[in-house]
Amino acid sequence: MDSKLAKKIVFEVRxxxxxxxxxxxxMLFLYKLTQGTGFLWGIGLVALLAAYILATAATDRWQKPAFVMRWALIALFFIGFIPSIPLLVAYDQERKAGQQ
Known part of the structure; x- marks a missing residue:
């Protein structure tokens, strides 16, 4: 994989x-409204996943399409639709680069 595509992938993962x-x-807004502790657990889960994604964005495992798709699905089901969009774009670029 060329370095230009690798830099795009790192940017999209970050x-x-x-x-x-x-x-x-x-979730923080909803916690302030309802004082439900479930929202605090959700914030903690999202913060841990975001920290993992940001900490490992420059590693080589994000250059594998299967790994990116796995995390895109995790983001889609456990975090939300918006964070999964850049991961799906990165997966598509990696898949197309692998076919060439």
């Missing part, structure tokens, strides 16, 4: 990590 803050801020 973008997905930062976009995890949107659902976390929504």
């Amino acid at each position: 973008l997905a990590g930062w976009l995890c803050l949107l659902p976390a801020s929504g």
Whole structure:
């Protein structure tokens, strides 16, 4: 994989990590309204996943399409739709690069 595509993938993975803050801020707002402890657990889960994504964004495992798709599905089902979009774009770019 060329370095230009690798830099795009790293950017999209980092973008997905930062976009995890949107659902976390929504959960924080809902926690303030309801004082439900379930929202605190959700914020913790989202913060841990976002920290993992941001900490490992520059590693080589994000260059594998299967790994990116796995995390895109995790983000889609456990965090929200918005953070999974950059991961799905990265998966599509990696898949197309692998076919060439």
